[in-house]
Amino acid sequence: MAIHSPESRIWWNEPVARGELVWVAIAFVWGLIMFFMMIYWHIYGKQNLSAVVGRVDPEVYVGKVEAFTEKYKVREEGETGIPVAKPEAGGDAYMVARTFEWWPVLELEKGKSYKLHLSSADLQHGFSLQPTNINIQVHPGLEHVVTVTPNESGTFGVVCNEYCGLGHHVMGGRIYVVEPGQGG
């Protein structure tokens, strides 16, 4: 039994039943398939996170986001006064996470690509884009650039999904996706 020493002292030479060997082989091959699936998706798939990342001082990053927002601001969001920025298609878009908001609101065009810059001004935060369900971790001091191409129009929420203190649950943001040539 499993609570007794093996009866045969030379247990490592005991033959293994075929059913067991087949199962071991299946498990091994399945592991290989799952390994190649990730590489396959990097080559042929469309949803991969970029490794383009730079170290950035949080204050410098906030300065960049403010300059971006000033340049591309098209309006203010409802009663909150949060600016809405509409970057050029193919260009850079910036968002900063800080306790407790995602700033600014972006307006993007469907089917166009944007270099979305994400970083934090203070703690770690989460970028959880809903309802499409894209989740990216955000660190202070690291500027993550992800090229995104919205494939549907509508209003998307950004929820912080990394605990960042007692106001964590009020931390949200927004991205509008409009049909090409509309909005603004």
Next chain:
Amino acid sequence: MSSVAIESRTLGAIAAKFRTCPATGLKVDLAAQALIKANAVAAVVFLAIGGIFGLMVALTRWPAVHLLSSDMFYLVLTAHGLDVLLLWIIFFEMAVLYFASAVILSSRIAAPRWAWVGFILMVIGGLMTNVAVLQGESTVMFTSYPPLKAQPHFYLGLILFAVGALIGCCVFFGTLVIAKEERTYEGSIPLVTFGALTAAIIAVFTIASGAIILIPTFLWSVGYISNIDTLTYKLVWWAMGHSSQQINVSAHVSIWYLIAAVTVGAKPLSEKVSRTAFLMYILFLQLASAHHLLVEPGLSSEWKIVNTSYMMYLAVMGSMIHGMTVPGSIEAAQRKSGFTRGAFEWLRKAPWGNPAFAGMFLSLVMFGFIGGISGVVLGTEQLNIMMHNTLYVPGHFHGTVVTGTTLAFMAVTYLVVPLIFQREIIWPKLARIQPYLFGIGAAGISMFMMGAGTLGVARRHWDLAMTDAALPYGYPPIASLMLGLNGLSAIMAATGGALYVVIVVASILFGKKVDETNIGTALGPMPQRVVRDAVTKYGNAGSWHLPGTYVLVTVFFGAFVLYYFVNWKYLSELWPMQ
């Protein structure tokens, strides 16, 4: 003590007192027995505390109940993780280590005084960190990611606890050396002890990683260090955080083999295969800590893929092997006992009324189907984009740590109480339903949290409606339903958990004493109501035809493959990003 004979063995200057176990004939060192009792009791106390916190968390996330204020919710959530994920499990594992070394090998325990020092350090550390959290200034979650900062005694308590656990591991290693020196067993150590040894080796790696990251973080919290790099912290922290889950896996797989051996007389199909599978945990699992960093900036995809595939999949292979050899060994043993009709008579006629067996088998099935499959999907680089930090993550790990580890630990308690505490289980009828109540409740928690996570619901989040947010996002209404069902499941699991605590405590205090006359029934209903010994030679077990097990693993594999590719399909519908 009842009429149990006490035997003294003196070796050099060291005297140890033993009793002979009436069920197994093993010699039990009384010093080891006292240590097992102390660690098991501490474990159950923290399970009770942490379980209540867990229920409060689930009832707060249930939008219709929304029990706690936001401040209390985050505080209680921090304490919940600490008390059950760390304290309940590691205290219980210390008991498992002492049992698997001293008791199973009929050896005296090495340096029992040091083992007590370790125990006391663990108790002090555990209490200190709990106090830090309950004071309200250390609401940083179990992961305590900087720059969030807790009070210094939050980290100090964790460090003391880890030092205590490290001492416990050293006592375990020392006991193995003594048993070998004093020839208390013949040949190789039993498989259960081998599994516990893998757990202890991984524990040393885990604790070393913890020291590397928690000591600087402690110094940072008192002001001696100005900055902790957030990414480095996560990398090293998860070398502790994930490896500690591999301790659990090694420990609860060992317990599966242990319970299968005691309740149905199962013996491993092949020692070689089962031991190799354990070895894979040591070689590969801790490197899988990378899968916590799949959507992190600053790490290359090559690094992520290598560390989560070669490394993790070889360890997954280890678990898949155990997932077949454990039911396979049960089927072989049951067929040998005469339950040979059809593919599944062995399973139908298994001792389902024995809480040790029922808990073990539920743990085996649910760890594989719920915790295992979801863990592999979650740990796939691109698929993680859809799941990172959503409720899918706690859904997954409640599948591993609650339906897997905790249920297995509860199951083995029904053997530890008669064998070590020498008491009968009081209220056997209640004990019989306990594993089902807790197991099904915990399965519900896992699945409904995963369901909510699939809808994008954030983990560690007080307000689904984001009522006070300037820019709220409204999750689809079905998310509320999922969280409601999660709350109901939590009530069921908490009822099962409370039943466990009450049965164990009452049995220890008021249970009938166990001796030769009643040990057979004290271990619960068994196929032949006696603990049988293996009579066949090794290799023979492999010659048994195991159709039932083949059907079970085929169903498992089919579910695994299907679920894996369904998630790739979902991923392909997301916004393209690169």
